[in-house]
Amino acid sequence: MTDKLDELLVKAKDLIATGKMNDASEILDPLKNEYPLSQDIARLWCSLAMRTKRTADTLVYAAKIYAHVQGDFHKAQWAQIMGTASFILLDLSGAHTHFTCALKHLMALAKSGKIPPQKALAKRLQSDENLFATGEAENLLWKTCAELAKLDIPAFPFAGTLLGLVRNGCLLDFDKDLDIAVRMESWDACCNALEQAGWVSSPMRIEYANYRDYVHPELGITLDVCGLQARGKQIVGGFSLPGYPDDYQRVSVFPKFDLMQRSSEYGQVWFPRQPEKILTAFYGDWRTPNPNWDTVISAHNLENFTLLVRCYAYHRLVQRWLSGDLAKAWCYAHQIALKDPDNVLALRSRQWMERAMMRLNREIPVWPINQPQRRVYTRMVADLFHEGHVNFLQAARALGTHLTVCVVSDERVVENKGKLPVMQQAERAAVVAACKYVDAVMTDTPVNVTKAFMQQHGFDIYTFACASEQERLDKYKLCESLPAEMIQELTYTPGISTSNLVMRILEGAGSKEAVITSK
Incomplete structure (x- = not known):
């Protein structure tokens, strides 16, 4: 491609990254018509389309590119894009089929002795730049929880945020977002209060009834809000899609726990009275750090390894494998095998990645032993x-x-x-x-x-x-x-x-x- 075309693609990519979708569309739509089989243009256009409610068009276009390209690596890339588009459209059976196709291409690539090129790792933030390490993210957490408490909304630290506070006495410095939970009776009031406090709701590709993302406009910190509700002697959370079958739900189950108020620099906040109950349900042995843990897939308290959860797992497995990060990809294959020991695809994927890592003298990850702690x-x-x-x-x-x-x-x-x-x-x-x-x-x-x-x-x-x-x-x-x-x-x-x-x-x-x- 010409230098001019390369410049246009870089500009379009930057526009997408900064949320200027209309400007990016003005560049990419004409290029797609002019170069309909260009993979570079097609990848950017599909990325844009899936962010602008044109996902159905993405699926059609990606299928055309998949049929055109040669080689298992490129076939795997486009099968992954088709799987992602189907996932967003909530065609989970179609998504599962495309992700399976991508894995088969990646295994064929491994059999030929090849692996995808490893992408450069993102530079880790220095401690003075990392808002989780400096304590600024924790201050924002307590300030937000205190503001909600003043409105009689009992929101409290949850998931990885709760884990860091209980195990380390502070937030995990490698964390990427804040997690809070609230009972569904207070869900609407909580979401409204967050927006009144300046938090900006992030558009989600799948709109769950009990899960929402917000971004702090000044600090750029993401806040995940999880809705919980009582079910008999249990409390359940996860991802809820009302009107869809059981296989479209992700249900996580907790024993009943109580909340108590405690003081913070910003006023009274709510906190679990028995945080160990939540953490043990979620993580099992929560005291042993596991840097490869994935909350959506790894959680011990999943009621079922549903098709929805399986699609998340396959998507992330393929994504890591395509980026050349075999260690992370291996961990996803391993987690699938833990949840579904008879999953031949996950077991074979893990075996082929192990062979590749041994050949390249890369260290095979050690997953903490999945056993009850005494x-x-x-x-x-x-x-x-x-x-x-x-x-x-x-x-x-x-x-x-x-x-x-x-x-x-x-x-x-x-x-x-x-x-x-x-x-x-x-x-x-x-x-x-x-x-x-x-x-x-x-x-x-x-x-x-x-x-x-x-x-x-x-x-x-x-x-x-x-x-x-x-x-x-x-x-x-x-x-x-x-x-x-x-x-x-x-x-x-x-x-x-x-x-x-x-x-x-x-x-x-x-x-x-x-x-x-x-x-």
Whole structure:
């Protein structure tokens, strides 16, 4: 193509990116008529058409280009565009057929030893540019929630926003949007209030009854609003398309939870009283970060892996594969296989991508094990860390999938044993943290282990070992409010203790005489 034509295409692309669709159309419509089989023009024109309610025309035009192009890569590209157009038109069966076609072309490409060229990764924002890392996005969240609360609209942090606040104490710095939820009884009032507050509603290609996107006009931050409603003893959310069959719905199910008010810099805001209930339903093991998580597809609480969800998954899988991002594409194929273990297409796609990544010496992603988490908690002094401590921690870790150890304070040791430990708390905590059986260390927890404390931190089992009957009585007294199934006593390792080590030292352990005596 000529330089002039290239300039026109760049200009049209910029106009589409800035939302000037009419201006872009004035450039692309004549070019489409002049060069009807140009893929570069066709791609831009289809992108424009799907944003300007001409999606049906896109489907016809893309089918014409698909029939014309040669090679599996180009065939896959145009099958993907046809699938996207069908998806927007809510022809989910047609979308599924086109996405399946695209995957078959990509597998054929992989069989020939080829992969799509890898697109350059977008430059990650520096921390001083990232509004989620700087705290500006969080300020906007609380300001918005406080404004809604003043209007008696109980909107609260949800999904990834809630995850960051609970797990990290702040928003996830790699997040892309804010998530809030509101009961459907307050849905219209919430949406109206957001627009009154200056939030701009973003046009959505599929208009769901309980999901809406807004953009902050000054900061450019996106706000996702999710509508929830009670269903018996459950609360349901997701994507709702009234009047369509079950396969066109995405239903996510939560146990009932309560809201409470808490203070923020901008006034009172609403927050889940039991955020762990929501997070566990959504993410399963929400404490283990998973950078490849996709809320629409990965959610543990999907009622069914419906055709709607499957189309989302296939669309994103093909999109990543076409961009050469095999790791992300592999993760989507893996997630489909987790939801539908008999999905031959997803399994074969994953296998072909694994072969390609091995050939290219790329790392195959590790998806966190999809298993119920059983979190174990214990308290210990761990002074002069020795074999008995290691045996205890190994046995404690074997009780579950995660072990948290509270290394008690020097003051608590004095209260309990009448003397200071040899090592200070910070020194003892550092040694325990280095033990391979320990996942996390705490240094400030209540002496009495209550059910409320265990639930607050997601602990399932409290464990300890006792060197004497008196120590057993004391330790059971400290957890007397726990149900029996949450308590597990382990065997104490005989013949070794901190006191024993201190005596060896005092008796001159390490000297020549002590070595001879020990023999």
